Amino acid sequence: MVAMERRDPEQDERLRSEIWEALYDFFMAEHERNLEAVAELGVSPGDLKALMRLAPGRGEPMRALADMWRCDASTVTWIVDRLQKQGYVERRPHPTDRRVKVVALSAEGEELRERMLRRLYRPPAVLSELSPGELAALHRVAARLAPPADQ
Amino acid sequence: MVAMERRDPEQDERLRSEIWEALYDFFMAEHERNLEAVAELGVSPGDLKALMRLAPGRGEPMRALADMWRCDASTVTWIVDRLQKQGYVERRPHPTDRRVKVVALSAEGEELRERMLRRLYRPPAVLSELSPGELAALHRVAARLAPPADQ
């Protein structure tokens, strides 16, 4: 409809807004459905967030979790307590500093995390309806949006 | 790299998953930043959800809100009480049914809602870095993902 070489900044801005609104609405709706689905597995939004942010096979000191989650140390105690009672994480001693407790996913925790990820990352049906060209374009965009893999 | 006419279903599936994971991560990160931003304005996630779901200029009976939000009637009472104390919504009588209370955004509520929307829908910086071609492709995809406007 519009000449491709046109670069009106104001119009570009409107286009970006229109795109972002549509995508945002779509993602929020998907996310809400996902939260309901994981809730049915007895996983609270807080549990989910914590589970997602614990790298499998690698433990983190409580202190590091408080920094990562930007909350109080005692909040971490509370959250980890709950996850531990459910058997999803373990507190392990730090090899050199006996003050530190290293929190790591248990086998059950890793399994649950996997299941959650499969649910969250399940591509919505509409994605299957896109043409190969659209899919390729979206792929390039997604690659651009993805945060630069930290080192 | 790969011939365009190739349609390996398994490979398509992997491509869709890859795209969705990247997009999902990106949106969740954005959303979290947004929640922090609105929290600084004294708006809880629940307030935000309620505010976003109240169409400006149109009131809804409490009962309708309970159905829309899929929660107990007394939960709606609680949420609306809080929003009303903050001055963002009003309870109005129903024109014909005196049992019903119609909840509508106040002027302040509409204003707050507008501010929230501007924040949520603010396109992220990366979007400005996309090429016109990428932006156009994303636009088509966004139009496809957008839920069919009801009726």
Added chain:
DNA sequence: TCATAATGTTGGATATATCAAAGTATCTGT
């Protein structure tokens, strides 16, 4: 009209989430 249903509120219970203050154990630098 009169039993029944629906709307919304109140009160009580519980879960989730957060912080601040105070305490215990351990570490570190001088």
Added chain:
DNA sequence: ACAGATACTTTGATATATCCAACATTATGA
């Protein structure tokens, strides 16, 4: 060695969010 910092926990307070049961008010249908 010891004073001060750091890591974590406990306790107590508060906010958010939800449900259920009981209730008052109002509508509806037989």
